[in-house]
Amino acid sequence: MTGVNPGIVGQAVGLFAITNVDDLVILALFFAQGAGHRNAALRVFLGQYLGFAAILAVSVAAALGATLLPESLIPYLGLLPLVLGLKAAWEAWRDHGDPEEARTGPGGPKALEVAAVTLANGGDNLGVYVPVFATSGLGGMSVYAVVFLVLVAVWCLAGRFFATRPLVAKALSRWGHILLPLVLIGIGLLILIEGGAFGL
Structure with a gap:
């Protein structure tokens, strides 16, 4: 990023x-x-x-004056993790007789499920990203986008690192099938309630 202000990268x-x-x-x-x-x-x-590319696309479009996702719909993104959390809870309950299956789930997470949770969980980021992008100009917005996309990989590596630490891995192996649905359901409810969806 030749000629890029290091301050904006930070x-x-x-x-x-x-x-x-x-x-x-x-x-x-x-x-x-x-x-x-x-x-x-x-x-x-x-x-x-x-999921993050979708957040970025909506943020950039909104900063440039286009509205891809009406603000009134953002709270309803909470339905995505809520439904996925209920599905994960059902699978954990259904497979409770087979501890190995309950722990890891059939085939592990699907890309679209991860994307849906990322998008829903990042819905509130739009309120932060849009004004920052709008005041950064095209050059600044490009820097933000590139840095963000690099950091998504860093975040993934960090998440994988934590998940593979012996102590954490043991805890997640034992309790992950319970924690994942609880976290997803909690995120979904929080997004719905904080956004005032359904008059909550």
């Missing part, structure tokens, strides 16, 4: 870290769910990139 790193710190927990849970399944880690990476 601001982009800080903004990404502050708005996505909760994603580390979710990523660790997804990586733990995929442990032992072929290509599961790749699907988590792909899903995270798809």
Whole structure:
């Protein structure tokens, strides 16, 4: 990034870290769910990139004056993790007689499920990204986008790192099938309630 102001790179790193710190927990849970399944880690990476690319696209479009996602619909993104959390809870209950299946799930997480959770969980980021992008100009917006996309990979690697630490891996292996649905349902309800969806 020749000629790029280092200050804006630092601001982009800080903004990404502050708005996505909760994603580390979710990523660790997804990586733990995929442990032992072929290509599961790749699907988590792909899903995270798809979901974040959608957040980025909506933010850039809104900063340029286009509205791809009406503000009134953002709270309803909470339905995505809520439904996925209920599905994961059902699968954990259904497979409670087979501890191995309950821990890892059939085939691990799917890319589109990870993308849906990433998009829904990042819906509130739009309120932060849009004004920052709008005041950064095209050059600044490009820097933010590139830095954010690089940091998505860093976040994925960090989530995988946490999920593979012996102590954390043991805990997630034992409790991950319970934690993942609880976290997803909690995120979904929080998004719905904070956004005032359905008059909540």
